[in-house]
Each structure stands twice: as C-alpha cells, then as structure tokens.
Amino acid sequence: MTGASGPTVLKSPLVVVGDALLDIDVDGRAGRLCPDAPVPVLDELVERARPGGAALAAALAARDGVEVVLVTALADDEGGERLRQLLAPVEVVALRPQGATPVKRRIRAEGQSLVRLDTGGAPGGVGAATQRALEAVREAGAVLVSDYGRGTVDADGLREVIAEVAGRIPVVWDPHPRGGRPVPGVRLVTPNEDEAGVLAAREGLGAGGPPHSLVAARRRAEALCRAWQAQGVAVTLGARGALLTYGSGTPVLAPAPDVRCIDACGAGDRLAVSAAVALGSGSVIADAVAEGVRRSADYVSSGGPACLDDLDGLAPAWQALGVSAGDGVPGGSAPTVVATGGCFDLLHTGHIETLRAARALGDRLVVCLNSDASVRRLKGPGRPIVPEADRARVLLALECVDEVVLFDEDTPVEVLRRVRPAIWTKGGDYAGADVPELAVLEEWDGQAVVLPYVEGRSTTALVAAATGQRAQPGSTVASAASRSRSGRKDA
Structure with missing residues (x-):
C-alpha cells in the first residue's frame, strides 16, 4: 500500500471475492433546456468506464501496488470484456454467471448526477466455483469479500472455503443488504450506517437508538458482531469516521480527517481494501480501521473513482x-x-x-x-x-x-x-x-x-x-x- 505511512507488506496476494460491476459515467455540459420538456440538454458528452463493486476494490488494491486476485462472476459480453481490460494487472478468476454483466450508467452534468441507468446482473445466477477460485482463496494473504448479493459469494464451495481460511488469515467482509451473512470467524465486517440498520433488522436483533447516533451505531454493531461471530464490526459513519466494536466494551471511534468530499462513490470499498491489506500485513483491527478511514478520506477528497482516470492501467499511483x-x-x-x-x-x-x-x-x-x-x-x-x-x-x-x-x-x-x-x-x-x-x-x-x-x-x-x-x-x-x-x- 502506498501512502504517507510508506509501503505495507502483504507477502501473499489479496484475494477479492465478490460481484463485479461496470460503472460508466457519461458527463456533459448543461447549458440549455429541452424545448419540449423542462429537462436539461447535455452537450459535449464524454464517457468514462471504471470497474465497480468488487472490481473497484481489486482495482484500488492494484493501484496501491498490492498483488491482487479477483474471484468474480463475469459474462462473455461487451461489459465483461471492458472490465477485463480495465483490470489488466489483476488476475481475474471468472465464474460463469447467468445473464449479462451488471452495468451502471450515471448521467452527469458538470459533475452532478442526474439519473442512473442499471442493466444486467441476474441475482443468484452463479454455479460452482472453479478449482482456481478455491485455490486462490486458500493461498491468500488476506481475503476481502465484497458481497452485493448477485451470487458470486454463494457459488458452490466458495463460501465454505472462505470459512475454512477465516481461522488462519484475515477475512474482511464488506456486506450489502442483498448479500448473505458473513461466515463465522471473520476478522472485520464493514457495513455503513444504513446497512447496519437494515442488516440488524434482518437478523431480528432489534438494536436501536436515536437515528444516526453513536448509540444506535454501537448497539447495532455489537449485536451484529455477536450474531455473526465476527472478531470486530466497524460501522462507517461518513464524515464522522468509523465506530469499531468487538461485541462488548467501549467502542473505538476512528475519526475521519476534515476533507472536502468530491465524490463518495466507492468510499466503502476504499476503506475495506485498506483495512484488509493492513490486517494481512500484521496490523491490529483498530489500527487497520483507522488506516481505512484515513485512506477513504483521501480517496473521496481526491475525486473518488475519478482518481483512476489518469492512470495507465492500474500501475501504482504517485503518493498523495x-x-x-x-x-x-x-x-x-x-x-x-x-x-x-x-x-x-x-x-x-x-x-x-x-x-x-x-x-x-x-x-x-x-x-x-x-x-x-x-x-x-x-x-x-x-x-x-x-x-x-x-x-x-x-x-x-x-x-x-x-x-x-x-x-x-x-x-x-x-x-x-x-x-x-x-x-x-x-x-x-x-x-x-x-x-x-x-x-x-x-x-x-x-x-x-x-x-x-x-x-x-x-x-x-x-x-x-x-x-x-x-x-x-x-x-x-x-x-x-x-x-x-x-x-x-x-x-
């Protein structure tokens, strides 16, 4: 990992397991309204394609100079091919999905999103994991699960192998309300504040408190940590940082630096990647979460996913x-x-x-x-x-x-x-x-x-x-x- 604290050593690859998406931003200039409807007309359109979901997590790790293997469902279509090209330095272990590669298009006017158009991606449509996918997880230095509920994590045999390695290497689980439960024994789970509320309700935990308060975040994190048998749960709180609990006791708050947020898209992926690499390099959970919060703040203030635009492939970026x-x-x-x-x-x-x-x-x-x-x-x-x-x-x-x-x-x-x-x-x-x-x-x-x-x-x-x-x-x-x-x- 590159950054002000110097390189982080991860002796074996970081293996990212999860659902890959293709994110496309179509940016234009809005200088007039359509004559037959009160909507802006966009001129001078520029299209930028970037990896999304688990693919964004893999891309960010590769950009940090980490050896990365991405285990994901990837169709043989135009979206899948564009993702493969964007992930050129990453070893992609592709599982066969049902349906097309998920594509999310954001239509933006001078940086402001107007509408998002989603296509592809049939949930639950992945069969058995390949032998290479199972080997990659077993040989990993750390595992990051980025589960968007589209079936990759639940490919036959894959969840069982992740549970198997969780006892000996760090496993970080970045959950989504549409995804499954983390396997028992994961080192760290990183829901955001809203996700923690939905996931706690889904588990029937009834953990609450004043909305958007540290009390509510702590109660939900503690309840989820115990229910999932995780070593730690860090609820990300945006500009307030992240609240880490081990299931009981006084939680640890990792404060976020005061930065101007340009684009928060992918901030959770940035935090989870940084925490996974830090844990795989020997950091304790609290230090790994603090590193994740700092790197996430750097990421959003540097333009969010736009920070990948100026790179030749995913070569390590200059330290900033x-x-x-x-x-x-x-x-x-x-x-x-x-x-x-x-x-x-x-x-x-x-x-x-x-x-x-x-x-x-x-x-x-x-x-x-x-x-x-x-x-x-x-x-x-x-x-x-x-x-x-x-x-x-x-x-x-x-x-x-x-x-x-x-x-x-x-x-x-x-x-x-x-x-x-x-x-x-x-x-x-x-x-x-x-x-x-x-x-x-x-x-x-x-x-x-x-x-x-x-x-x-x-x-x-x-x-x-x-x-x-x-x-x-x-x-x-x-x-x-x-x-x-x-x-x-x-x-």
Whole structure:
C-alpha cells in the first residue's frame, strides 16, 4: 500500500471475492433546456468506464501496488470484456454467471448526477466455483469479500472455503443488504450506517437508538458482531469516521480527517481494501480501521473513482494525500495550482508564513514533501526527527495546505511533472538567482517565484536549542546547492 505511512507488506496476494460491476459515467455540459420538456440538454458528452463493486476494490488494491486476485462472476459480453481490460494487472478468476454483466450508467452534468441507468446482473445466477477460485482463496494473504448479493459469494464451495481460511488469515467482509451473512470467524465486517440498520433488522436483533447516533451505531454493531461471530464490526459513519466494536466494551471511534468530499462513490470499498491489506500485513483491527478511514478520506477528497482516470492501467499511483491538484474550482474554471517543497521536519513560524503566502497565489497549494530517505541523504543520518507520515499529516492539518505529495528522489522534478503547478515557490535567498527547477517548469509554462523568509526561524536552530548546542553561524540559511536538492531552505 502506498501512502504517507510508506509501503505495507502483504507477502501473499489479496484475494477479492465478490460481484463485479461496470460503472460508466457519461458527463456533459448543461447549458440549455429541452424545448419540449423542462429537462436539461447535455452537450459535449464524454464517457468514462471504471470497474465497480468488487472490481473497484481489486482495482484500488492494484493501484496501491498490492498483488491482487479477483474471484468474480463475469459474462462473455461487451461489459465483461471492458472490465477485463480495465483490470489488466489483476488476475481475474471468472465464474460463469447467468445473464449479462451488471452495468451502471450515471448521467452527469458538470459533475452532478442526474439519473442512473442499471442493466444486467441476474441475482443468484452463479454455479460452482472453479478449482482456481478455491485455490486462490486458500493461498491468500488476506481475503476481502465484497458481497452485493448477485451470487458470486454463494457459488458452490466458495463460501465454505472462505470459512475454512477465516481461522488462519484475515477475512474482511464488506456486506450489502442483498448479500448473505458473513461466515463465522471473520476478522472485520464493514457495513455503513444504513446497512447496519437494515442488516440488524434482518437478523431480528432489534438494536436501536436515536437515528444516526453513536448509540444506535454501537448497539447495532455489537449485536451484529455477536450474531455473526465476527472478531470486530466497524460501522462507517461518513464524515464522522468509523465506530469499531468487538461485541462488548467501549467502542473505538476512528475519526475521519476534515476533507472536502468530491465524490463518495466507492468510499466503502476504499476503506475495506485498506483495512484488509493492513490486517494481512500484521496490523491490529483498530489500527487497520483507522488506516481505512484515513485512506477513504483521501480517496473521496481526491475525486473518488475519478482518481483512476489518469492512470495507465492500474500501475501504482504517485503518493498523495488530500485534494487532487487537477480538480476544478467553483464555477468550473481551471484552478491555479501552486506548489512548494521541502522537508518540514519541525514545523515553525517561518514555514507557516511562507506556506500561507504561497497559498495566496492560487486556488490550491501542493506541498512536495521529502521522504525520510530523501531527508537523510540531504540532512544527514540524524534527520528527519519527525517521520514522513507525521510530517504529512501535520501539513495537511494546516488550512492553507490542500495536498501533500511524498517524493523519494533528491529533487522534486518528477513529482512536479505530475502536479504541473502554474506557480512554484522558492526561498527568499534565491532572489535574482536561477531557480534549479526552472527547466522542468518551462515544459508547461510554469512560473517560479521567490518568497521572503521569516528571519531567525529554522529547523536547525530549533534542533540546536532542544539539544543545548550552539547553532552554527548562517545555519538558518542553507547553501544554494543544498537547497536545490530539497527545493526549500532548511525546512
């Protein structure tokens, strides 16, 4: 898994079992009404196809760099073929369904959904599981069941094998009201708030409380956890995060970061995938849920399923937190993206002032953050003091920072090619000098500018003061050669 916390190790494949869908967005511009009915007319239509359901979960895991096997029902039709192409890096173990591949078409005007058209997908129409499907589950490092109630999970023999492995490897179950019960012994079940209510009622549990309250969520989660014999149930609560219970005792709330939700479609899949990989890599349930909540927030604020649009297949994406630099601004105009870079090891007043000044130059501020390995090469073996995951989260907590992107190289040149900012800011002592990143900025007519520093503020001075050492003269301003490697003064 890629992200601010670094790669997660999953030694055996993640096996996703469930119902695959083809999601198609048809986006257009609504500039007039139809003359014979009060409905918008869409022009300039653009169609985008993406994997959905269990296929989206598999795609997200593959995008994280995880080895993935998808066990799903897939018809030999146009929808099935498009899904196979979209899932090219994923091993797809296809079971034979009855009926056509499920296709969901969202008709949208400038990002706003107008109507959804569903076709295909006969529930309950899957026969026996193949030998390869059963082998894949038995050889998995973790299993994610994404059950939309269309029959894949109940293919003859498959549910029994999932129950068999649940005693020795993490099994995460992402339920749906139309799907079946989780098998006993699963590590984690992840219904959303509404699903938990429907599922509790279906089980005849009668667990309630004030609507949309933590009391109701806790009671339902506890009752479901006991009824399903699950090790944990995490009810996802949207912007409030997720409430985890082990069936009794005080529940754990994993809070969600405060982000702007662009498209929540697939947020539950993102959470379940992240939790499954974290559990398969050795995390405890509470930490896995917290990781899932954080990654889900990153996902929705980055555009939701649109984050798959700019990829060549499903190759691992560049590391990013927060909002995507490519998103539009209110009114539909293209945003002015500003970027800056550095280590930001111990955040101080100088950092805050220059970050605020940079953000004021445009609509979005992207901070290109040196990874731990990059900081060590730049600053020496004693640095960084603060690990990259914490540095990224502290920066994202600032109102003026919209996105943080980690880079491992000695210079931010490659990440700049991905972000393509209109403006790149540098430290005040570059005034009148050539900016090292100027050549790459010229590839898209980007502009470099110099911002003044707050004198007497530096991480080096803070470290010296904390350790009782005397800061070397001139330590608040690093040499130009050193600065050009990180893109910032002694950040």
